[in-house]
Amino acid sequence: MKMILFITFISGIFMGMTTAPVNAWFLGWVALAPLWVLVIQQEKYFDKFLLGLVWGIGYHGVALFWITGIHPMTWLGVPWLASLAIAIFCWIFITLWGAILVAIWAYLFGVLTPTSSSEKIFSFARVLLGITLWCCLEKIWSLGSLWWTSLSLTQSYHNLVILHLSQLSGPITVTAAIITVNALFGEAFIQAKSQGNSEKFQSIKFWKKQNNSDKFNLFFKPSLFIINYSLLIIHYSFFLPITTFILFHIVGFSLYNIPLNPDSTTALKVGIIQGNIPNEIKFNSTGWYRAVEGYTT
Numbered sequence: 001m002k003m004i005l006f007i008t009f010i011s012g013i014f015m016g017m018t019t020a021p022v023n024a025w026f027l028g029w030v031a032l033a034p035l036w037v038l039v040i041q042q043e044k045y046f047d048k049f050l051l052g053l054v055w056g057i058g059y060h061g062v063a064l065f066w067i068t069g070i071h072p073m074t075w076l077g078v079p080w081l082a083s084l085a086i087a088i089f090c091w092i093f094i095t096l097w098g099a100i101l102v103a104i105w106a107y108l109f110g111v112l113t114p115t116s117s118s119e120k121i122f123s124f125a126r127v128l129l130g131i132t133l134w135c136c137l138e139k140i141w142s143l144g145s146l147w148w149t150s151l152s153l154t155q156s157y158h159n160l161v162i163l164h165l166s167q168l169s170g171p172i173t174v175t176a177a178i179i180t181v182n183a184l185f186g187e188a189f190i191q192a193k194s195q196g197n198s199e200k201f202q203s204i205k206f207w208k209k210q211n212n213s214d215k216f217n218l219f220f221k222p223s224l225f226i227i228n229y230s231l232l233i234i235h236y237s238f239f240l241p242i243t244t245f246i247l248f249h250i251v252g253f254s255l256y257n258i259p260l261n262p263d264s265t266t267a268l269k270v271g272i273i274q275g276n277i278p279n280e281i282k283f284n285s286t287g288w289y290r291a292v293e294g295y296t297t
Contacts (some may be wrong), residue, residue: 001047004038008051010037011060018154019063028154029181029245031059036186039106040113052106056099062196063149064098067091075284098149102139105134123187131179135172142172151175161252168255177248184241191237 015031017024060164061128071087072080112133113126134151141147152174155162167172 004042005051006055007034008038008055009058012055013062015055015059015151016153020066020148023158025155025159028151028178030185032151032179032182033185033189035102035106037189039110040126040186042110045107045110048110049103049107052103053099055106056102057095059102060095060098060149061091063153064091064094067094076255090139094148095147095246098141101137105130105137108133123191125179127183127187130183131176134179135176136174139172151178154178161249161256164252164255165248167258177198181241181245183250184244185238188237188241 011031011034014024014027017085018026018028032055035051038051042048046207068087069092070090071083072078073083073086074177078086109130110246111128138147138150142150152163152166152171155174155178157163162174162177165177
């Protein structure tokens, strides 16, 4: 179980690495798949809940680490140690707040798709259920003030094509697309594993020991090249998630090319995003000069 928790935690960290400063947005399309597979494989509901919690801590902990930047708050008159304690508390609290959402999803998903009958449930129905549960929980989460690390954030701001899916139904559309691809990758892995393909692979030998000597000679033997149909099965099982990934980007690209304002005579309303100015200089003359320079040049 420790190894399973470790794998889950690492996959959550990979999902967290999609955000700044790493911005590895492409990891968002596969980093949830291990959690999907492991939750389905676990028999105990508590283990499913624990896996979701660990994955959520990995993801939200990395994605929200920036909150520790509020330290030091000595410019507000807060002592250094107290400032550090406040920053750590805020980071832990909002990390657990997001992790609980993933844990609840994993538990409900496990309850509705029990291990004993998981093979009898069509993969399509399981994928649809997982997407629906996650989107419903995230919608409830968005009603609060700490809806900061939606899965849609993993594509911001580098994958502009996918972000334009938000034109359809808001950021929840991007979240649904990410879960769909991850779920399909997870189902493909489960299918490949159930067919025992990994045990059927044949290795190709290139070296042979002759005459009881310590020297190895390179040789070629055509009979060792075996075409294994299980390899083709694995390729086909992963064809659907790859195709779905491409399809989402095609749709996003088509939306990306639609002008936001077809009428050039109509003005656009825009907003200004606060610049990234360190807290310790934000309210003194240095911060003011930096803000003026950043907003006017």
